[in-house]
Amino acid sequence: MKQIISDLFRQIHGRAPSVVTRAPGRIEFIGNHTDYNGGTVLGASIDRGVTVAVAPRTDGKRNFHSLFTGKTVTLAAAETLKQHGEASWVNYPLGVIAAMPAFGLSAPEGFDYVATSDLPTGAGLSSSAAIELASGLAFLGLTGRQADRETLVKIGKHAENNFVGVPCGILDQGVSGFGKANHLVFIDCRGPRFDTVPMPAGAHFWIFNTHTKHALVDGLYATRHRECMEAAKALGVSQLVEARPAQVEAAQGKISADAYSRAKHVVDEIARVGLAVKSLENGDLATVGGLLTASHRSSQNYFGNSTEELDFLVDKLTTTPRVYGARLTGGGFGGAVMALTDESFGEDQAKTVAAAYEAKYGARPDILHMLTGEGAQVL
Numbered sequence: 174m175k176q177i178i179s180d181l182f183r184q185i186h187g188r189a190p191s192v193v194t195r196a197p198g199r200i201e202f203i204g205n206h207t208d209y210n211g212g213t214v215l216g217a218s219i220d221r222g223v224t225v226a227v228a229p230r231t232d233g234k235r236n237f238h239s240l241f242t243g244k245t246v247t248l249a250a251a252e253t254l255k256q257h258g259e260a261s262w263v264n265y266p267l268g269v270i271a272a273m274p275a276f277g278l279s280a281p282e283g284f285d286y287v288a289t290s291d292l293p294t295g296a297g298l299s300s301s302a303a304i305e306l307a308s309g310l311a312f313l314g315l316t317g318r319q320a321d322r323e324t325l326v327k328i329g330k331h332a333e334n335n336f337v338g339v340p341c342g343i344l345d346q347g348v349s350g351f352g353k354a355n356h357l358v359f360i361d362c363r364g365p366r367f368d369t370v371p372m373p374a375g376a377h378f379w380i381f382n383t384h385t386k387h388a389l390v391d392g393l394y395a396t397r398h399r400e401c402m403e404a405a406k407a408l409g410v411s412q413l414v415e416a417r418p419a420q421v422e423a424a425q426g427k428i429s430a431d432a433y434s435r436a437k438h439v440v441d442e443i444a445r446v447g448l449a450v451k452s453l454e455n456g457d458l459a460t461v462g463g464l465l466t467a468s469h470r471s472s473q474n475y476f477g478n479s480t481e482e483l484d485f486l487v488d489k490l491t492t493t494p495r496v497y498g499a500r501l502t503g504g505g506f507g508g509a510v511m512a513l514t515d516e517s518f519g520e521d522q523a524k525t526v527a528a529a530y531e532a533k534y535g536a537r538p539d540i541l542h543m544l545t546g547e548g549a550q551v552l
């Protein structure tokens with residue numbers, strides 16, 4: 174990958190890059206909408222991601238080239254205007270530049286930048302966190318500064334919250350930053366505290382990307398965020414992580430129906446994450462699978478972030494042999510379903526599920542057999 178992007182960089186900018194970095198996308202394993210409620214979450218970094226190459230310039234200009242669009246966006250020195258349309262991907266590296274001073278780091282000045290990705294977009298695999306972390310590492314390289322992994326993760330989240338404008342939690346950036354092949358990343362979002370949990374042998378991830386709308390930036394995510402804050406207030410806690418399941422049940426009928434269902438999803442989901450960690454440590458994939466499917470049912474029944482298409486895939490997958498469990502992955506409202514399977518589940522079974530989906534919805538979901546991969550790194 175380093176060689177390929179360096180050659181392309183040379184073709185575009187006429188010289189070699191000085192730093193090449195890569196950060197992975199992630200699968201949200203379990204812990205849906207728990208992160209910004211102070212809860213816990215498990216995710217996996219995957220073997221696909223974003224690669225960035227940079228070299229300094231002396232005139233202050235910043236040239237952002239995407240191998241995806243084949244176009245360059247040029248910003249004059251110190252220009253930080255938010256980009257729109259096809260150029261809006263530049264908001265991720267720009268947000269990182271804007272965030273660096275808040276962490277005591279100097280922002281890079283002029284540079285040439287090339288980004289490429291082998292992550293499918295709109296599949297809920299968080300290409301945005303991958304580009305933020307790969308850019309953050311590249312800019313640290315340009316400015317000759319060091320930062321620990323936690324700072325890098327927080328810079329990415331800061332960019333997303335403050336520049337891009339999505340009130341996300343720390344899951345995506347945390348998993349992209351702390352990921353490890355054959356492991357899951359556990360995050361206690363209150364610290365935050367990051368840890369890894371080994372994936373039991375024989376566990377496989379399959380992603381079914383429906384290409385239905387993933388409305389993260391379009392407001393539904395922000396609405397759920399607001400509803401969770403309101404639910405916490407109604408329950409008299411500062412964050413939903415502080416509410417106990419019994420407390421939520423006792424409040425049913427006393428707080429609004431929406432506040433009850435959002436709180437129930439988050440509080441039960443945090444409990445499921447704890448059970449999943451224990452079951453993973455015991456190598457009990459059947460129990461883990463049951464928890465994944467329960468998470469999806471809770472999204473469907475309480476959090477309102479599933480869709481008919483995602484429910485259909487989960488129904489099909491959970492009645493297919495060799496599937497431990499299935500759930501929507503990421504923010505929801507369309508996007509992708511993840512299945513945890515044993516090693517003998519293969520392309521044929523996956524195609525049968527995809528064909529049933531196509532027969533009903535007239536479009537074929539992409540099938541991706543995902544492997545875990547390393548976290549963000551300088552190549």
Ligand code: GLA
Nearest residue numbers: 205206341342343344503504
């Ligand atoms: C998106 C956000 C994350 C998290 C998930 C839902 O991926 O970026 O911070 O809230 O949705 O769990």
